[in-house]
Amino acid sequence: VQAYCLFCKSKKYVYTKKHATLINWILSSFCSIILSFIVFGDLDFKSVLFLSVFIAISEVFIHLRWRISVICHECGFDPIVYLRDPEAAAQIVKKKLQRRSNDPANYLKPPLKVPIKVISDLKSERIVSIDRLTPQQKKLLRLNLAQKSNPDSKRDQQSNKREAMTPSNIS
């Protein structure tokens, strides 16, 4: 199923299947019956053991496939880790984005739509997607990134998990 990363809005494909289904049970039963005839020469009660092994293997495979498909391949955002420990998820994303900005293969790709924390004059803080910024805000953001060391900057480029990001992270 096609989905979008909750963090950077990149497209990704997610497997909705989390566990072994009826099809897997039928296939596993079929395989264990065949294996039973090969090993015992007959339908043996011991082939139930084969069935449980086949089911266990397919269960592990399906679950791993689902688990890996949930993670964003662009920014590394992992919703399951995020639910359990937002700070840990933020660290993973930070590392992944750092690696991404160092990878020459990504130099020509369009920048990721990492959410921006907007701090207005009234000290109110908002987290918005890059798409929602006005052209003026975008200009300010570019200025802000250009002079990141300036402490007077009104807008802080941060992820929605309150980790500081360097300008290279969004390029």
Ligand SMILES: [Zn+2]
């Ligand atoms: Zn992402």
